Amino acid sequence: MTQKSEAKDEEKLSKVVLRLMRTFDKEVSRVGTIEEASSRALLSCVARHALDDFDHETRRLLPRDTVTAERARLKNYVQGTVERETKAVKDRIDSERRTREADAGRRKMIAAEFVPRLVKDQKKDKGLFSDKDEDTFIRMEKHNLMQKAATDRSRPRARQAAGQRPRNAFGFSEFDDALDGLISQRRPDEFFNGDVNKKR
Known part of the structure; x- marks a missing residue:
């Protein structure tokens, strides 16, 4: 294998990594709107598929040390993205839950304040006396x-x-x-x- 051939493989390797990263980012953006448990599972699948695609497309490229280093870089990238997106999904779900709980609390306060008065007025209107x-x-x-x-x-x-x-x-x-x-x-x-x- 000549230096020219290795340089060509390295250029191809760089393009493969860049393309897989972009594809991975697109897949991650689609997963972000799904609930937490499903999002975590899908993100893991997307990360694994990205590494599998890398292994398949770079199996004949040389030198192998460079390929291994690029694979490690891609792995760090996808794993970091998965962790970041998983946390973002969890934060979003927690925020929505807190909002729902706050709304429920406000509704209970309003009910506690106004419902007894409404019931009392309704009893008066309907003649429901003792x-x-x-x-x-x-x-x-x-x-x-x-x-x-x-x-x-x-x-x-x-x-x-x-x-x-x-x-x-x-x-x-x-x-x-x-x-x-x-x-x-x-x-x-x-x-x-x-x-x-x-x-x-």
């Missing part, structure tokens, strides 16, 4: 209705004395006779100008 509160509410409603009925019974007499036509106190025809008594002289078909109970 038995004691419900009894008190019913008694108050009955009292208010009795006062309103007593007040409304006096209104038709005052209106009739003033020459006004008596009106239905509650606005419903079925309560007219009960509340107005004998004061109301309208027939059932006259209620609401005949729009409700008009005979057809």
